[in-house]
Amino acid sequence: MSAAYEFVPYPFTARTYGASLPPLHDGRDPQRRPVVVVGGGPVGYCTALGLANHGVPVVVVEADDSVCFGSRAICISRRSLEIVERLGALPGFLAEGLPWTGGRSYYRDQEVLHFRMPQDAHQKLPPMVNLAQYSIEQFLLDACEKRSDLIEIRWQSRLVGIDSRDDGARLQVSTPEGDYAMDADWVVAADGGRSFVRDALGLKLQGTSYEGRYVIVDIQMESSRPTERLAYFDPDCNRGSTVLVHKQPGNVWRIDYQLQEGEDPDAAILPENVLPRVHSLLAMMGETAPWSPIWTGIYKANALTLNRYRHQRVLLAGDAAHLVPIFGVRGANSGIDDADNLAWKLAYVIQGKAGEGLLDSYSDERVYATHENLSYGTKSTEFMAPPSFAFDLMRRAVLSLAVAHPQLASLINPRQTSAITYLRSPLNAQDDGALFGAGPVAGAPLAECPVQLVAPSTSAEGPRMWAGHVTDVVQNRFTLLAFAPQPTLLQALQPQAEALLARGIPIVVLPVLDAAPAGAAAVVDAEGQLATLYGALPGAVYVLRPDGHVLGRWQGGLHAPADLAATVRHAIDKALA
Structure with missing residues (x-):
């Protein structure tokens, strides 16, 4: 093996820790x-x-x-x-970490997809x-x-x-x-x-374990190529199969490639078989900088639960x-x-x-x-590694036609992970969804939006206000977001929140206002961006769980205020029953 292919260590040094043994009594940790x-x-x-x-x-x-x-x-x-x-x-x-927003897929030497994940000015991360x-x-x-x-x-x-x-x-x-x-x-x-x-x-575990094997190769190489997910279908360096490439911190590149049918997995990860394949891939990509291998491994796709x-x-x-x-x-x-x-x-x-x-x-x-994850993951797996002749035929057709027919490109999309909405959660309360027209439904995670956050202050300077995002209100508690509430609504909600606090249930009522209030915690939505994104009319209330999922939501004036705080009691008392 040439010097260029000598294995090098990861650009990371792990701390090591000695064995931990607690004080024992008769061979047992006495503390439950x-x-x-x-x-x-x-x-x-x-x-x-x-x-x-x-x-x-x-x-x-x-x-x-x-x-x-x-x-x-x-x-x-x-x-x-x-x-x-x-x-x-x-x-x-x-x-x-290296942030990225999309990726490209190639069929042989042609780009057939350039996808982008949701990213706009609303997003914090x-x-x-x-x-x-x-x-x-x-x-x-x-x-x-x-x-x-x-x-x-x-x-x-x-x-x-x-x-x-x-x-x-x-x-x-x-x-x-x-x-x-x-x-x-x-x-x-x-x-x-x-x-x-x-x-x-x-x-x-129940489900499907796929037969195909994939080799992982981590290499170190300097490159100015942007951070994006790259997929190569039927490339010259791996005919009939797929290669994925990800750029990582420290000039580390992760390469995953599918083994051909009949290849011996044990032999496939030997350096003499891995390294020429990597060299061929980099040459195809136009990467000419020196590189060194770091690590190799092998895995197969599973869809089990x-x-x-x-x-x-x-x-x-x-x-x-x-x-x-x-x-x-x-x-x-x-x-x-x-x-x-x-x-x-x-x-x-x-x-x-x-x-x-x-x-x-x-x-x-x-x-x-x-x-939900398995549904999307299985579709992607079967496109990456067709499990039958029919699937392979379909994939070849989609890939070969995608350049001339861009509408087919959605079939190539890898469907990157996204937050799951618990539509059938037993904790979900009633949702006036038809009256909102927008915003996260019961069971959904919060939709992101920039806001101003206000904390009360005891100083003469008044409340403290800072730029933030709506996800910043998610803490180790339940949260009631009351949009442009009338004083009567807040007066009705606060005693119920206090009753929950008395039971040990952490909860806070946060009004969503167009200007900072005097001496109270609040969310300031000066331009109405949050209200529009959440489809919230004056008096609307969203009830949030400690993990940021919505428990329930109501438009103003349609339910007694008691129903709003009862959303939290529904989640807790149902479990106590």
């Missing part, structure tokens, strides 16, 4: 833990941070001694960035950033370490046994320093696609609960959304604010979301 999270990847760390934000202590048991190695998740969506911001880890993602999973984990880990008052991470701690019961679970943990048992009220399984917890509970994500006191999330095809970058992003959905609900149950039934809604909503 409210929550144990199994697995310290993106999903496990996000779950721990979400619980800590609600004041719940959590222990994370992680089998390895550092963040992950190799090429795994590399694309983080806008929705995930919104979640990461609420968890306190966003700055690193934006400082290091880019639709996607490219960031390697080792950096994703490190930034989340850094945030966890800042919350050491509530988050304990036990490294080199491998789960080797679990006894799930109606009132909790007994866990058996093995470390280089010794083995021990620990008890937990709740267990979150975030231990990945080869989940020990899932297997130990006898749970089986459990039917339920709650089993007694064990909750499964991320790849432990579902395996989604990588096309459309739904894997890590769907797992981060799992964590966001789960954390506030589990915290409310632990703190006695809701009954265990609230956790069934976690399963209901996220299983629904997985089926």
Whole structure:
């Protein structure tokens, strides 16, 4: 092998951690833990941070001694960035990640699609950033370490046994320093696609596992090429198959290519077979700079899920609960959304604010979301790697005709991940959707829009106001957004909010006004942009969940104010029943 092809390390140095062993009594951790999270990847760390934000202590048991190695998740969506911001880890993602808004697809030597994801002046965050999973984990880990008052991470701690019961679970943990048992009220399984917890509970993923194999090659190369997703169908360097290319931070490039039918997967990842293929691809792309390989791996596409994500006191999330095809970058992003959905609900149950039934809604909503993700992911997978002669014939026809008939290009679109609307959530309240004409429906995440945010001040200078976005109002609480409310509406809403606060349910009433009020928190929508985007007439109310999804909405004057705060009681009391 020539010097140009000597493998080089990633431009990242992982910190390593020694084995963590708590004080033991008779081989057991004597302290029963409210929550144990199994697995310290993106999903496990996000779950721990979400619980800590609600004041719940959590222990994370992680089998390895550092963040992950190799090429795994590399694309983080806008929705995930919104979640990461609420968890306190966003700055690193934006400082290091490479934002992108679209991509190009080629059939042989012709461009057949140039797609762009939704991006306009309303948006606070880019639709996607490219960031390697080792950096994703490190930034989340850094945030966890800042919350050491509530988050304990036990490294080199491998789960080797679990006894799930109606009132909790007994866990058996093995470390280089010794083995021990620990008890937990709740267990979150975030231990990945080869989940020990899932297997130990006898749970089986259902769905489709595709036969095709894909090789991953990470290389280091300087290039001025913009950051965008590149797909090559039937290129000269990989005839009959597909190649994907993503630019990453640190001059790292991720290349995924499909193996030909009959190729030996073990032989396919040997350097003598991988590197000439990469060289041919780069030559086809017109990239002439020196490059060096970093890492190679192999995978296949899966479209699999459990039917339920709650089993007694064990909750499964991320790849432990579902395996989604990588096309459309739904894997890590769907797992981060799992964590966001789960954390506030589990915290409310632990703190006695809701009954265990609230956790069934976690399963209901996220299983629904997985089926939505699988629907799009399966379509993309079958286009990337046709599973039959008929599919292959269709793909060839679409690709060959797309240049002359641009309307066919939508069939090539990779359908990048987007936030899921829980249309059939058991938590959704009545929605006066027909009276709005615009805006997020019950179960939907918030639509973004710039606003001014106002916080009350005790100083003589008056309220403090700053530029922000509507997603900034999403905190660890329920929120009532009351658009241009009359004083009578606010007078009716505030006592109900106070009654919920007295029950321990955090909630705030925020009027949406065209100017800053005196001495009160508010959202200022001076130009009426937010009201137009949300289809809100004066007196309209949106009720938001702690994860930013809409619980319900009403236009003004059509319902008694009691119905508005009752939306929150519906979500909580239904679970207590």
